[in-house]
Amino acid sequence: DTAVSQTPKYLVTQMGNDKSIKCEQNLGHDTMYWYKQDSKKFLKIMFSYNNKELIINETVPNRFSPKSPDKAHLNLHINSLELGDSAVYFCASSPGTGSEAFFGQGTRLTVV
Amino acid sequence: AQSVTQPDIHITVSEGASLELRCNYSYGATPYLFWYVQSPGQGLQLLLKYFSGDTLVQGIKGFEAEFKRSQSSFNLRKPSVHWSDAAEYFCAVSPSGGSYIPTFGRGTSLIVHP
Numbered sequence: 001d002t003a004v005s006q007t008p009k010y011l012v013t014q015m016g017n018d019k020s021i022k023c024e025q026n027l028g029h030d031t032m033y034w035y036k037q038d039s040k041k042f043l044k045i046m047f048s049y050n051n052k053e054l055i056i057n058e059t060v061p062n063r064f065s066p067k068s069p070d071k072a073h074l075n076l077h078i079n080s081l082e083l084g085d086s087a088v089y090f091c092a093s094s095p096g097t098g099s100e101a102f103f104g105q106g107t108r109l110t111v112v
Numbered sequence: 113a114q115s116v117t118q119p120d121i122h123i124t125v126s127e128g129a130s131l132e133l134r135c136n137y138s139y140g141a142t143p144y145l146f147w148y149v150q151s152p153g154q155g156l157q158l159l160l161k162y163f164s165g166d167t168l169v170q171g172i173k174g175f176e177a178e179f180k181r182s183q184s185s186f187n188l189r190k191p192s193v194h195w196s197d198a199a200e201y202f203c204a205v206s207p208s209g210g211s212y213i214p215t216f217g218r219g220t221s222l223i224v225h226p
Contacts, residue, residue, distance in 0.1 A: 004155075033213075041150075041200055043216040056213055090155060100146055101214055103155035 023091030135203030
């Protein structure tokens, strides 16, 4: 069983569209994250959810909104997509403070 | 806020040679330290981690890392590199108290020549 799974793996869409990326973890972890990896491989934290409560938001545009229907899921919604949103988005989970993060395979988003 | 510096963007080694990837961090206290590896088209996989205790930690795939408090460093080493080790390597740090939000370095791309 995949520990952290994201769908879709690839997403190509036009500017201005609204899209969602789904993430599910079956590890029973309390904390989930979304990271954005740019073309230079830099990983930037976007959101962190702990027990369904947002605990950090790193100056991400409000076009991006995380939604967590339950502890095992953290979906990423993006409105009015822009060219600069093209990147690889990673979902990750962690059992809590001081523990490592477990990453999904990533979603490559291309905005044309 | 914590920060992580990986000074080498690319490292090229020959297969069978030894490897050291550098990582320096900035944090007010001793943080939790991690090394991850990312193969092309894949997510990140944990190689090893340091929380406390023995400053030399062993990880998977024959990797090890040494925490040096005086140098604020956590360098990754491997005595003999295999072609399959070619990948992107990320050092990460998180606070040792409070919410766990890992901060990643910019990564080091390892190229292995046959």
